[in-house]
Amino acid sequence: MTGPASSDPTPSDPASDPLAAPPTPRDKATTGSAELRAAARDLVDVGILIHEAAAHATTALTDKAVLAAIPRSFVAGCLTQRALLKTVTNRDGLGYAVTGNRLATLAAKAGAMAGAESLAVRVLATSLRLRIAAVALDHPELVTDPMLGRLVQAAAEDRDLEAVRALRALLKDRGAVRTLSALAPVFGEVLALRALLDENPLNDAAAWLIATGRGYATADPITGMSNRAVAVLDKGEGAARRVESGVPLNDHGSLLAFLGNISALGTKGRVLVQSVEGPDGVVRHVLQAPGMRAGTPDNDSPQDLLGAFSSAVLDSSPYSRALTKAVEDYGVPEGDEIALIGHSAGGAAIMNLAQDPGFCARHTVTHAVAVGSPIDFKKPADPRTWVASVTNQHDIIPTLDGQGAGGCFDLHPDWYVVDYFDATHLFPLCHSIEHYMANLAADLPEARRTIDERLGPYRGRVVRSQAYLLFDRVPYAEGLPFQTHGEGTAAPPVRCREGSALTAYFAADAVAAAELLRGSGLGPATGFGGRALVALHVAWNRRTSVGAYRELHLGVVLRSADRGRSGWFTVASVVDGADVCAVAARLWGGVPYELPMEVGLTGRAVNVSAGELLRLRGSLGPWLPHGDRGLVGYARDGDTVLRSRVQARGKGRAHLAPRLRLGVALRAHPLADAFRRLDLDGARPLLCLTSPARQTFTDAAGPVLIT
Amino acid sequence: MSAVPEVITAHAMVLQSDAHALAECAERLRKIEAKLEEAGAAPPWLRQSVRAHLAACAAASADLAEASAWLRRYAAITQPGVRHAPH
Numbered sequence: 001m002t003g004p005a006s007s008d009p010t011p012s013d014p015a016s017d018p019l020a021a022p023p024t025p026r027d028k029a030t031t032g033s034a035e036l037r038a039a040a041r042d043l044v045d046v047g048i049l050i051h052e053a054a055a056h057a058t059t060a061l062t063d064k065a066v067l068a069a070i071p072r073s074f075v076a077g078c079l080t081q082r083a084l085l086k087t088v089t090n091r092d093g094l095g096y097a098v099t100g101n102r103l104a105t106l107a108a109k110a111g112a113m114a115g116a117e118s119l120a121v122r123v124l125a126t127s128l129r130l131r132i133a134a135v136a137l138d139h140p141e142l143v144t145d146p147m148l149g150r151l152v153q154a155a156a157e158d159r160d161l162e163a164v165r166a167l168r169a170l171l172k173d174r175g176a177v178r179t180l181s182a183l184a185p186v187f188g189e190v191l192a193l194r195a196l197l198d199e200n201p202l203n204d205a206a207a208w209l210i211a212t213g214r215g216y217a218t219a220d221p222i223t224g225m226s227n228r229a230v231a232v233l234d235k236g237e238g239a240a241r242r243v244e245s246g247v248p249l250n251d252h253g254s255l256l257a258f259l260g261n262i263s264a265l266g267t268k269g270r271v272l273v274q275s276v277e278g279p280d281g282v283v284r285h286v287l288q289a290p291g292m293r294a295g296t297p298d299n300d301s302p303q304d305l306l307g308a309f310s311s312a313v314l315d316s317s318p319y320s321r322a323l324t325k326a327v328e329d330y331g332v333p334e335g336d337e338i339a340l341i342g343h344s345a346g347g348a349a350i351m352n353l354a355q356d357p358g359f360c361a362r363h364t365v366t367h368a369v370a371v372g373s374p375i376d377f378k379k380p381a382d383p384r385t386w387v388a389s390v391t392n393q394h395d396i397i398p399t400l401d402g403q404g405a406g407g408c409f410d411l412h413p414d415w416y417v418v419d420y421f422d423a424t425h426l427f428p429l430c431h432s433i434e435h436y437m438a439n440l441a442a443d444l445p446e447a448r449r450t451i452d453e454r455l456g457p458y459r460g461r462v463v464r465s466q467a468y469l470l471f472d473r474v475p476y477a478e479g480l481p482f483q484t485h486g487e488g489t490a491a492p493p494v495r496c497r498e499g500s501a502l503t504a505y506f507a508a509d510a511v512a513a514a515e516l517l518r519g520s521g522l523g524p525a526t527g528f529g530g531r532a533l534v535a536l537h538v539a540w541n542r543r544t545s546v547g548a549y550r551e552l553h554l555g556v557v558l559r560s561a562d563r564g565r566s567g568w569f570t571v572a573s574v575v576d577g578a579d580v581c582a583v584a585a586r587l588w589g590g591v592p593y594e595l596p597m598e599v600g601l602t603g604r605a606v607n608v609s610a611g612e613l614l615r616l617r618g619s620l621g622p623w624l625p626h627g628d629r630g631l632v633g634y635a636r637d638g639d640t641v642l643r644s645r646v647q648a649r650g651k652g653r654a655h656l657a658p659r660l661r662l663g664v665a666l667r668a669h670p671l672a673d674a675f676r677r678l679d680l681d682g683a684r685p686l687l688c689l690t691s692p693a694r695q696t697f698t699d700a701a702g703p704v705l706i707t
Numbered sequence: 708m709s710a711v712p713e714v715i716t717a718h719a720m721v722l723q724s725d726a727h728a729l730a731e732c733a734e735r736l737r738k739i740e741a742k743l744e745e746a747g748a749a750p751p752w753l754r755q756s757v758r759a760h761l762a763a764c765a766a767a768s769a770d771l772a773e774a775s776a777w778l779r780r781y782a783a784i785t786q787p788g789v790r791h792a793p794h
Binding site: 049080094122123 | 718722725729732736739743748750753757762764769773776784
């Protein structure tokens with residue numbers, strides 16, 4: 001049964017090739033394996049029942065009411081106490097079974113240190129041994145290999161010295177990597193068995209959870225160190241910054257395409273959000289999250305070792321919070337369908353998103369596919385979310401929550417679980433995304449087909465891709481606070497010594513404009529004839545304190561903004577420079593899109609484009625002199641409204657009859673969506689103000705009190 | 708003080724129920740072993756383990772029943788109006 005998947009890919013003979021067999025949930029094809037797992041499960045029930053009986057007896061023994069009545073009938077009281085004490089300490093009965101309240105727990109820990117065991121623990125140990133026996137049917141090397149067999153046997157029989165000797169011999173003979181890889185299928189069971197039977201009371205709770213399948217291992221089963229205590233070291237609100245993916249991405253959606261993207265992104269702290277036009281013409285979105293980033297255990301990325309740990313153990317982690325920020329920034333519209341795909345720690349992080357009720361209220365999480373991830377104790381908030389888990393039994397990472405190949409509980413009967421093994425026993429090779437992809441491509445055709453069928457709505461042309469670099473916390477701009485750019489610093493204020501600008505005013509959909517203003521405390525929008533006035537401001541800042549950059553802002557013009565100045569509520573912004581993008585939040589109070597821009601502005605004609613999303617071109621027509629008095633913009637920052645001000649000096653022109661036209665691409669991008677919502681695709685401006693040569697001063701945006 | 712006998716009686720009833728449950732556990736253990744033997748899947752060490760568990764379950768069941776009986780007697784003695792034996 002351990003034959004390599006690729007060596008015998010015949011799908012018609014599942015008995016000889018487990019990889020070729022249709023992988024049904026927790027399918028254990030080997031004869032006897034199912035019976036052993038069922039017996040292990042029954043023993044867990046028995047163990048829990050015995051444990052509960054012990055807890056009841058302990059409760060009676062320590063009940064204050066029972067103790068307080070002793071003076072009323074001393075003899076009967078003492079004899080009753082003696083009988084209860086015997087019940088929870090009789091080596092031939094319940095064993096040392098003091099359990100339940102805090103005092104009893106302390107007593108239990110003291111008993112564990114003295115090597116005293118309870119009947120419940122002994123029954124659970126038998127259950128774990130049956131699980132190991134079941135796994136050994138699929139992985140006979142666990143018993144036929146003398147060194148492995150010696151270790152497993154010693155651990156099962158609580159012979160510590162022998163177990164240590166066996167492990168040392170194994171490490172010396174095979175090295176750490178091969179030893180871990182070989183033990184991987186029973187890693188959780190062996191650790192739990194040892195933890196149940198050893199004298200360390202701190203790891204008992206974790207062992208109990210692994211043995212009963214009632215929750216993820218709350219502590220390291222070896223030392224007993226609390227997993228939560230380690231996980232909470234991973235702090236941060238999570239942040240995501242748009243970056244170029246810099247790698248070729250698949251232009252069509254499928255399981256292997258998404259995993260291929262994850263592979264291409266690598267473990268460099270980046271994730272990918274894509275929009276796919278499905279066969280039904282509906283645009284849906286796919287979040288793709290790679291695994292742990294190599295390097296120091298705790299770096300500025302949530303994709304570090306601590307991040308992997310906290311994503312697996314906690315319901316929310318900096319990684320999952322950063323993913324939420326990426327999705328928010330990407331602009332996935334509320335209610336839109338989204339599929340989450342993750343590998344390793346990325347799988348645990350996407351499952352945290354799937355079990356976040358807030359995220360699921362904003363978006364319809366239709367699919368969550370985790371590959372090589374410890375997700376057994378994650379539970380999607382939306383019961384309609386279809387979950388698939390693909391795990392190689394020699395991969396240790398999925399067993400970090402305590403449940404691996406030896407699991408006897410069907411924790412998720414509604415999930416699609418592919419738990420397989422192949423000839424590659426070496427960790428971390430068998431954990432790599434490339435190895436999983438190769439298995440899915442060549443050895444697990446049925447699993448791949450099933451997942452692809454389920455991902456059917458996402459199997460279409462990719463219409464938009466955006467990569468993000470994730471952080472534990474909102475990062476400083478690169479080089480800040482000490483970076484300089486020749487003329488000053490990269491922090492506000494920003495001075496522009498030479499630039500030009502255009503502001504075009506359009507009549508837009510009034511309802512959409514009012515919707516954008518709702519909740520801001522600002523407004524109403526300036527309106528006429530049932531339409532709302534919006535402004536598109538474009539500037540090319542050629543010499544500034546943060547280098548040359550182009551900017552574009554779309555805003556709803558407010559009726560009662562600052563006296564004497566035009567003011568607007570910023571809907572969206574675009575810049576084309578990384579440095580200004582980094583300080584944009586402090587300048588304007590929002591994070592702009594970073595896109596390639598073109599700003600062609602002569603005295604007579606305009607040719608402006610932002611990425612391939614927008615184009616404004618045409619002639620400006622005759623003009624009248626007009627003073628350039630700068631701008632005032634308002635933007636929402638959470639519950640706060642920020643006000644930014646651009647002071648300008650230069651000679652302006654007012655073009656009263658411009659012959660320009662705005663074109664908006666049919667692309668799934670929030671910027672294009674905003675323009676289309678305001679009914680601006682194909683619109684002509686009512687008025688244009690231009691400044692062919694000007695100087696500006698932009699200070700940091702500040703909060704305003706809205707009354 | 709009047710609630711004390713009821714509290715003790717409640718403990719007695721729970722433990723009596725647990726004593727029955729433990730006796731049933733012994734039966735379940737027997738069935739588990741028999742099923743594995745029948746399927747030819749029982750590991751060689753299983754019989755000895757199950758036998759040990761069976762004996763322990765039986766002993767635990769007896770301990771629980773005895774503790775339950777003592778609790779009942781204790782509850783009866785602590786009933787209001789019952790004359791207590793001198794200490």
